[in-house]
Amino acid sequence: MLLAVLIITFGFFKTLFVLIFVAIGIAAGYYIQKTGILTDVFK
Numbered sequence: 001m002l003l004a005v006l007i008i009t010f011g012f013f014k015t016l017f018v019l020i021f022v023a024i025g026i027a028a029g030y031y032i033q034k035t036g037i038l039t040d041v042f043k
Contacts, residue, residue: 006015032038 003015006018010018
């Protein structure tokens with residue numbers, strides 16, 4: 001439902017662009033959490 005609203009509102013390619021960057025952000029956050037980079041930086 002939300003995906004359909006996004007496609008209608010923004011268009012297909014803009015929605016695809018947003019979804020790709022959301023997936024990259026999730027993957028980067030998961031990688032940072034698993035490696036513990038931020039915990040070393042903020043100690």
